[in-house]
Amino acid sequence: xxxxxxxxxxxxxxxxxxxxxxxxxxxxxxxxxxxxxxxxxxxxxxxxxxxxxxxxxxxxxxxxxxxxxxxxxxxxxxxxxxxxxxxxxxxxxxxxxxxxxxxxxxxxxxxxxxxxxxxx
Numbered sequence: 001x002x003x004x005x006x007x008x009x010x011x012x013x014x015x016x017x018x019x020x021x022x023x024x025x026x027x028x029x030x031x032x033x034x035x036x037x038x039x040x041x042x043x044x045x046x047x048x049x050x051x052x053x054x055x056x057x058x059x060x061x062x063x064x065x066x067x068x069x070x071x072x073x074x075x076x077x078x079x080x081x082x083x084x085x086x087x088x089x090x091x092x093x094x095x096x097x098x099x100x101x102x103x104x105x106x107x108x109x110x111x112x113x114x115x116x117x118x119x120x
Contacts (some may be wrong), residue, residue, distance in 0.1 A: 036064035
């Protein structure tokens with residue numbers, strides 16, 4: 001199934017497409033989890049020096065773990081909703097799903113940027 005911006009199903013696919021979404025979720029989770037172990041490769045909005053290095057790296061790792069959890073929960077919700085919808089015929093996501101998802105994701109990003117700049 002593919003959902004449009006209003007949360008309505010606009011395309012149907014095979015049952016194997018659910019496995020593709022699960023595979024993408026697992027790959028994203030593993031990739032972000034591995035990336036969170038190497039904060040020295042990130043781009044930072046403040047200059048990294050010896051006195052702020054430890055704190056900035058810890059905040060960046062926490063940020064990546066939070067983003068990873070949010071993305072995993074969102075993928076899980078979409079898959080669960082699709083599976084439940086297949087059984088009861090109600091397959092549409094709520095209209096508020098996409099805005100809520102974006103608010104949570106960009107809220108986390110904004111929070112991290114503010115916190116990072118605050119603790120230069």
